[in-house]
Amino acid sequence: MADTITVNGTAYPMPDDPRVSLLDFLRQHIGLTGTKKGCDHGQCGACTVIVNGIRINSCLTLAAMHDGDSVTTIEGLGTPEEPSALQRAFLEHDGFQCGYCTPGQICSATAMLEELAADWPSDASESLEGRIAISGEEIRERMSGNLCRCGAYANIVAAIEEVAGGGRS
Amino acid sequence: MTVHFKQDEPDNSNRLDGMKQGVLGKPLPRIEGLAKVTGTAPYAAEYHIDDCAEGVLVTSTITRGEVTSVDRASVLSMPGVIAVVDDEKLCTRAAQGTANEAPMQGPGQVCYWGQPIALVVAETFEQARDAAKHLKVEYREENGAALDPNAVEPEEQEDETVHQGDLAHAMAKAAHSVDVTYTTKGHASAAMEPHAAIAQWDGDKLTVHASLQMLNYNITELADALDMEEENIRLISRFVGGGFGSKLGISEEVVAAALAAKQIGRPVRVVQSRQQVFQTVMRRSETTQRLRLAADSDGKLTGFGHEALVSNLPGESFAEPVLQSSHFLYGGENRELMLKVARIHRMTAGSVRAPGEAVGMPALEGAMDVLAEKVGIDPVELRLRNIPEQDPEEDLPFSSHKLADCLKQGAEAFGWDNGPRKPRQRREGEWWIGTGMASAARVHNIAEAKARVTLKADGTALVETDMTDIGTGTYTILAQIAGEMLGLDPEQVLVELGDTRHPRGPGSGGSWGAASIGSAVYVACKVIREELAKKVGISEEELELSEGKTATGESLTDLLEGNDLAREGHYEPGDIEDDYTASGFGAFFAEVRVNHYTGETRVERMLGAFGFGRVLNAKTARSQCIGGITWSIGVALTEALEFDPRDGHLVNCDLAEYHVPVHRDVPDLEVVLVEERDGAASPIQAKGIGELGMCGGAAAIANAIYNACGARLYDYPMTPDRVLAAMPD
Numbered sequence: 010m011a012d013t014i015t016v017n018g019t020a021y022p023m024p025d026d027p028r029v030s031l032l033d034f035l036r037q038h039i040g041l042t043g044t045k046k047g048c049d050h051g052q053c054g055a056c057t058v059i060v061n062g063i064r065i066n067s068c069l070t071l072a073a074m075h076d077g078d079s080v081t082t083i084e085g086l087g088t089p090e091e092p093s094a095l096q097r098a099f100l101e102h103d104g105f106q107c108g109y110c111t112p113g114q115i116c117s118a119t120a121m122l123e124e125l126a127a128d129w130p131s132d133a134s135e136s137l138e139g140r141i142a143i144s145g146e147e148i149r150e151r152m153s154g155n156l157c158r159c160g161a162y163a164n165i166v167a168a169i170e171e172v173a174g175g176g177r178s
Numbered sequence: 179m180t181v182h183f184k185q186d187e188p189d190n191s192n193r194l195d196g197m198k199q200g201v202l203g204k205p206l207p208r209i210e211g212l213a214k215v216t217g218t219a220p221y222a223a224e225y226h227i228d229d230c231a232e233g234v235l236v237t238s239t240i241t242r243g244e245v246t247s248v249d250r251a252s253v254l255s256m257p258g259v260i261a262v263v264d265d266e267k268l269c270t271r272a273a274q275g276t277a278n279e280a281p282m283q284g285p286g287q288v289c290y291w292g293q294p295i296a297l298v299v300a301e302t303f304e305q306a307r308d309a310a311k312h313l314k315v316e317y318r319e320e321n322g323a324a325l326d327p328n329a330v331e332p333e334e335q336e337d338e339t340v341h342q343g344d345l346a347h348a349m350a351k352a353a354h355s356v357d358v359t360y361t362t363k364g365h366a367s368a369a370m371e372p373h374a375a376i377a378q379w380d381g382d383k384l385t386v387h388a389s390l391q392m393l394n395y396n397i398t399e400l401a402d403a404l405d406m407e408e409e410n411i412r413l414i415s416r417f418v419g420g421g422f423g424s425k426l427g428i429s430e431e432v433v434a435a436a437l438a439a440k441q442i443g444r445p446v447r448v449v450q451s452r453q454q455v456f457q458t459v460m461r462r463s464e465t466t467q468r469l470r471l472a473a474d475s476d477g478k479l480t481g482f483g484h485e486a487l488v489s490n491l492p493g494e495s496f497a498e499p500v501l502q503s504s505h506f507l508y509g510g511e512n513r514e515l516m517l518k519v520a521r522i523h524r525m526t527a528g529s530v531r532a533p534g535e536a537v538g539m540p541a542l543e544g545a546m547d548v549l550a551e552k553v554g555i556d557p558v559e560l561r562l563r564n565i566p567e568q569d570p571e572e573d574l575p576f577s578s579h580k581l582a583d584c585l586k587q588g589a590e591a592f593g594w595d596n597g598p599r600k601p602r603q604r605r606e607g608e609w610w611i612g613t614g615m616a617s618a619a620r621v622h623n624i625a626e627a628k629a630r631v632t633l634k635a636d637g638t639a640l641v642e643t644d645m646t647d648i649g650t651g652t653y654t655i656l657a658q659i660a661g662e663m664l665g666l667d668p669e670q671v672l673v674e675l676g677d678t679r680h681p682r683g684p685g686s687g688g689s690w691g692a693a694s695i696g697s698a699v700y701v702a703c704k705v706i707r708e709e710l711a712k713k714v715g716i717s718e719e720e721l722e723l724s725e726g727k728t729a730t731g732e733s734l735t736d737l738l739e740g741n742d743l744a745r746e747g748h749y750e751p752g753d754i755e756d757d758y759t760a761s762g763f764g765a766f767f768a769e770v771r772v773n774h775y776t777g778e779t780r781v782e783r784m785l786g787a788f789g790f791g792r793v794l795n796a797k798t799a800r801s802q803c804i805g806g807i808t809w810s811i812g813v814a815l816t817e818a819l820e821f822d823p824r825d826g827h828l829v830n831c832d833l834a835e836y837h838v839p840v841h842r843d844v845p846d847l848e849v850v851l852v853e854e855r856d857g858a859a860s861p862i863q864a865k866g867i868g869e870l871g872m873c874g875g876a877a878a879i880a881n882a883i884y885n886a887c888g889a890r891l892y893d894y895p896m897t898p899d900r901v902l903a904a905m906p907d
């Protein structure tokens with residue numbers, strides 16, 4: 010048993026209280042407040058982080074369930090000095106307004122592009138088999154768990170499309 | 179040194195257009211953007227404060243009555259629990275926007291289901307949450323509280339009433355008339371950041387990190403609630419995760435955190451749960467609206483009637499101002515307007531993005547579509563024929579009027595197919611496809627504002643004000659205005675917002691932020707320019723500044739000779755407000771498809787053309803517009819607060835059951851910025867844009883539903899069940 014959670018490459022001890030969600034562990038226990046709490050009920054996506062390569066809502070899982078896991082948060086994707094391609098694209102396309110849903114959108118999009126690259130189908134896909142063509146509709150469907158009340162969706166999709174287009178046609 | 183400027187006359191000098199830096203209006207990315215996309219921008223609950231305890235609100239489980247006992251012992255023995263706070267100063271409602279006084283206090287009296295009645299404080303959030311669930315509370319319930327807005331005798335809002343001419347006669351004589359009743363359901367702001375506060379005392383000095391839109395009012399509200407002096411309070415809101423009206427006034431958690439921190443002698447953080455935010459802050463009232471339109475054979479209005487019923491709690495002054503733009507948008511000499519409020523015991527009603535027009539315009543613009551069909555003309559043409567020369571109720575000119583331009587430019591950009599229209603012209607498989615349009619209008623608001631601008635000896639500039647940026651772009655546009663005036667790259671301008679230690683801004687609300695605080699920065703910069711011009715020995719008008727230099731090559735650093743030059747700009751709207759009717763205008767165009775068998779509506783594309791004065795940043799302005807259009811989609815199709823008829827509690831108090839638009843609901847959106855200069859609106863010739871984008875957009879979708887499938891609906895939101903019920907065979 011490792012008894013630690015690795016976040017952005019650093020190992021942290023597990024919290025004592027088993028009720029602590031992964032989200033509160035990140036925000037309150039290790040001070041990584043880039044991950045946001047919008048609902049605490051898996052309804053908004055603001056808390057999206059990447060665990061062992063897969064995006065999840067960190068409010069819907071207890072920290073205690075992630076012994077030995079590797080978590081990537083928005084702070085692990087890029088920094089103001091060295092932003093990731095998606096972070097830069099969000100800035101350029103104004104893919105946010107208040108910025109509160111933004112870390113979740115960017116973490117979600119980062120992992121979503123991997124899912125697309127691995128040809129995981131979605132409701133918007135033509136077929137369950139074979140290659141998935143990247144389209145606005147695919148991106149919208151796959152990002153629909155990330156709410157943005159400021160209504161920056163059109164710009165968020167433009168930002169993701171730019172980065173997706175750079176990777177694969 | 180403060181420079182005061184009161185605007186009594188239009189300013190058509192358009193000075194900003196003559197400046198040489200050339201950054202104003204440019205689509206620059208947000209200057210705080212990197213902090214937001216990298217998760218390093220701190221929101222209210224995210225400040226690390228040593229020894230901070232956690233508070234969780236407890237809310238009532240009755241609708242009306244009295245709290246007879248709060249059994250502290252039931253939780254004080256639980257692990258980590260520090261205190262139960264049920265001080266009579268606890269607020270039980272949020273303050274209305276610009277209230278400038280404490281909201282309702284006294285948790286012993288319950289007025290609505292879900293009202294805060296106590297705060298439980300513990301070492302950790304998990305402990306506080308658990309204890310809050312276990313707190314034993316007893317009540318004496320008063321039965322029979324009024325809950326149905328249609329079942330009580332409403333109060334008339336007399337200042338809204340207009341009786342002009344004889345509308346009944348005009349309706350009887352009209353070549354074409356429409357008499358329809360629309361309903362809209364309640365809406366929630368649902369800003370993504372829940373309301374949060376961390377309060378910390380140092381002796382009798384209180385510092386609160388909070389998520390608030392209008393610090394200049396909030397500090398007064400908090401001081402009043404705590405019965406203390408404003409000088410002893412500091413509020414900080416550097417980043418606000420959306421507001422949309424819900425953070426205009428202080429909410430319950432701000433006062434609760436302050437009281438608890440005092441009581442336990444430690445800092446306290448209180449974050450409302452999503453369900454609490456839904457239930458304890460503000461709802462937009464549901465509305466019932468009767469529209470009467472009388473027109474001659476050409477479609478020119480001879481009569482205009484708009485009556486609305488809204489609701490609120492007893493003791494609240496706010497009444498959803500449904501008729502706001504109806505007073506001036508279209509002509510018609512015979513007019514009847516009336517707004518009534520039903521007093522009921524549902525949670526507080528208050529401002530939600532674009533109070534008034536957000537629901538008034540969808541009803542009015544739906545009725546206009548019905549009229550266009552009766553007259554047999556293109557709906558764009560119907561609007562064009564009814565744009566009044568001046569305010570049809572007050573003898574006032576418009577400060578500027580871009581409705582016709584927006585209608586024409588919007589129609590052209592959308593590819594609107596002019597002419598009389600018939601529903602059900604296009605079908606693809608199960609889907610009917612059609613288009614619709616609507617006008618947009620939103621009154622122009624402006625407020626007193628102060629900002630300090632310091633031109634530093636090193637040639638950079640600093641702008642300071644307690645104004646907030648709630649996603650609206652304030653940081654960036656202030657850097658652009660200062661940069662333009664002082665000849666600096668906006669990267670050389672540091673903007674500090676959201677701290678009551680700075681000069682008082684107007685706060686963000688009513689779309690007045692940019693024009694008001696932008697004017698204060700403009701006033702301060704203008705005086706700095708005068709000082710600089712003096713040093714060069716020319717007039718301010720002659721001074722050309724760009725890239726940190728004058729036209730003759732003297733650098734700002736040389737002119738400043740090692741000294742900072744600071745001026746506080748104080749902008750105040752003057753009598754000019756009584757001389758004009760001022761509004762932003764626009765037009766929406768939408769294409770939808772409607773499923774014949776399920777009644778589901780999908781928005782295929784949508785365009786908005788808006789005229790709102792000077793554009794300060796084309797990127798952030800466009801974002802405000804697409805945000806508004808996105809909200810229009812929610813109003814049209816999905817958003818509805820549902821209240822339990824038995825106890826008035828909000829049933830769908832979370833983001834799974836209250837349906838805000840999600841990615842897949844929103845297509846690519848097109849925005850046409852119809853630039854203009856409105857000198858009567860502000861000395862920077864700008865108006866607001868935060869709300870205009872949702873003032874009528876829902877009607878463009880509703881009208882497109884009719885055009886697509888022939889279902890004419892009068893109830894928003896137009897959910898599949900309703901569309902199906904109205905669908906012709």
Ligand code: FES
Nearest residue numbers: 047049051054068
């Ligand atoms: S906070 Fe986790 S989904 Fe909303």
Ligand code: FES
Nearest residue numbers: 106108157158159
């Ligand atoms: S940017 Fe404000 S909620 Fe998305």
